[in-house]
Amino acid sequence: MVTKKNSTIRHFGLLGFAAIMIFPFIFMVSTALKPQAQIFDIPPSLIPSDATFQNFQDLLRIDGFGIYFFNSFFVATITTLGTLAISSSMAYAFARLKFPAKGFLYTLVLAGMMVPPVMLIIPQFLMSKYLGLLNTHLALILVYICMTIPMQTFLLRGFFEDIPRELEEAAVLDGASKVRIFRVVMLPLVKPGLAVVTIFTFLYSWDEFPWANVAVNEESLRTLPIALAFFQSQHLTQWGMVFAGAIFAVVPVVLLFSFFQKYFIAGIASSGLKG
């Protein structure tokens, strides 16, 4: 039972914690509004005296910034859909189906989580070249799906295992095929998990840099993290621009997250155990 007093304490605690969490961001926004000359002022000012939108303007005037943004969005969306489809199927198979070498295959999937992605860049590059995928968005999409499948499968398998077997058995008695059970019974019950997969996969793809740097060098196909890297030249880091760009980069994912939060609650409400 949450009493009024309990609730107030919780709020204080959460607010305090939240302040620490987001303080760096407030600082980031404030820096984005400063001209370079003020960036290293002591004491660091939270509200800049010469607040200017110059950094944002310069950013938008950069050739192709909008294109980078769109490319990132496109690649991230397709990747997320792909990973959702594949990882949920695989997770279900590992959680509920019987087949030979199941343990071995699962270990193989998990191995994917343990491998340092950086180690794979060169062979992935060779493979993409062999398949004629270099300099295409498909190279990014396929590799991103590949790199996210292990963890998302691992995550979803846990969710599938939590579902009581009675539900499935009831459906089997009704004569449903495995595919139908999966689609109609199991998937809706792991909606919170699917929402999590969506957010994490999108985020991974949205922020990924090392692979995007080498797989695609055609200007019109490049992604957002590459654009941000250009603000760090050999000689000077344009902090204001970096953080202004970061704000642009953060907004879509925050929106995505806010949207999917409600899904958690909706998912619980439609839990099949009610009746």
Next chain:
Amino acid sequence: MKKNAIACFAVLAFASLALTACSTPNEEVAPTAADVSDEAVEPVTISYWHTMSDAESAQLDSVIAEFETLYPAITVEPTRYAYDDFKTAITTGLAGDIAPDTARMDIAWVPEFADLGALSRVETLVPGFDEISSDVFPGPLSTTYWEDGYYGLPQNTNTQVLMWNKSQFESAGIMSAPVTFDEFAANACQLSKGTDQYGFALGGTYFWAPAPLFYAAGGEVTDPSMTTAKGYVNGSGSVQAFTILKDLYDEGCISPNLLGGGIGTADGHGTGLYSMIIDGPWMVDIYKGSYPDFETNFAPIPAGAGGTSSVVGGENVVAFASSQKSDAVGKWMAYLLSEDAQVSMAQVGMIPTRASLVGDTRLPGYFEVFMEQLETAKARVPHPNWGDMDGAISNAFQRILNGDQLVQISLDQAAQEIDALLK
């Protein structure tokens, strides 16, 4: 719901494939009417990778346009990379057998890549090589030579000079920039006020930072034939340079930022925190952009036992051995070294490598001090293991500053480490 998702995914996948197939760059450019007319020349596209800034890339585009007017059958496709990730991109390209045709790379990387067999010799590849090599500055040219021949051309060069804050100097009663080491050391301390202002700052302990003073003190890293560092990197000139820096550091006349995590030289000088720094010609455009009210002043590096000197930097244009388009590549490289292209890129701060252009009125005014300095500037060791040697000297410098070892002993250790790398 899932079937829908799969269907959507499939459609999108096909759509994206279609889109990307349409945007995949073609190897060959379709022949235009102009091509077909005179000679039956195959149209060809060559790639050129670089790390130029926004302004420099824009100027590059006009240079390319000029080149393509001269050679209508050749199209040059530039690709820009961020500096920090460039080596990775080149390396991956090489591993994947999709290296570019040409690239503009740091002079320090040329021996490394040449040693790997990744680069082509240029003596017969580039038309007019003899004329070019006799006209470019000897320092920069030496950075393209490895083992048996030349593996690139110096596209642009630079060096570092002293940058000093005139108004701070005048407030302290000093009317001009220091000319000798002694004056330099004295000025640095006169202009230091606790942590509010430092007379001098270095960008870090990597060799490039102290190198100008190192060479001006008469220091050398190795003997001319690169067989040993003993007696060179731990020789008297080197010891003198590092001793001065150590003394200034201990007295608080040099900013502690060089050990990491502090305010960089560009920002520090621009905000008046550092009265003197040593830096290159790119600072002019950087300051115009980020610190428009700041007045830049340049002066030659103060003279030590070796007179005034500095370190040679810059980039070389190279041709990759895997390229099949030697004819076009040779012409492109030759054009980049032509007077027209060199003067054009000079407009955005890239110093030409042709000695015949010294004093040319088409060059920006501030180039003069740099080009004069280039006459006495020295190149770093052009060896594939230079990266590790740099590390050895940098670590020695840090041990000296931290007081872990005396100057001579620290440099002796560096000499030992470098000898091992020279084998």
Next chain:
Amino acid sequence: MQVLFFLLPGFLVLATFLILPMGYSLYISFFDWNIVDPDISKFVGFGNYTEILSDTIFQKAALNTAIYALVTVPGQIALGLALAIALNGALRGKGLYRTLFYLPVVTPWVVVALLFEYIFVGQGGLANYILVDLLRIASEPIRWLADPVLAFVPIHLLGIWKGVGWVGVIALAGLQVIPRDLYESAALDGVSNWQKFRFITLPLFRPTLVFLTVVLSIGAMNAYVSNQLITNGGDPQDQTHFILTYMYEKTFSGLEFGPGAAISYLLAMVVFMVSVVQLRLLRRESALGW
């Protein structure tokens, strides 16, 4: 077979871009690999591995990485779980809180690393301002990044700060999948809060806890971006490397592909063993009837 339908697409992708590349990497770790002309690469057997294991810089990097994992993983789980519990159940503004806490997770590593680097600038900077001028705990500005030990303060803080929201989101989802009805019927039976936690929450939360521990550990051992940006690859004096920053430097800066691949395989093996151990430990307890 229906099973194929579920497994085939995934394994095709994995085989192409993961398994085969892993094999390639393993292969080149046994050579003094030349990327331009692979045919002339010299076979060195376990030479690369022995060279790496006796490399003092690598040993320091391994130590740094282990400490990083031991500090940041428990830190993230403890704070994230506390967060999830606090947000579980009816609360006004829950959505807003969740979004706020999730902000660090959503921001690219590159940006967050730069942000912390900026906050911890040695001359001035926000952290020093707070410690010296506001709280008066320190007498003079600390040059964080110039010190091989203190340089890890921003890196560790960053690691925890960035992950708390992530853990919170997963923990919350994990808590909420536990059906309300169980709690309600337990309440009707007169079960105490602690008993509810022990017999309902914990057992059903176990898979999530296992997931979090394993994934965070793997992530910590694979840490790269934050260290690379803040210490520029091991400064000062190669003392602050993580295993992956050292691997990256060897491979792409030193062009030593064989040793680089060897490092990544050593890391992969350690990660694998640690994960297996963790999975066994955490799952075995659940078999005890929790």
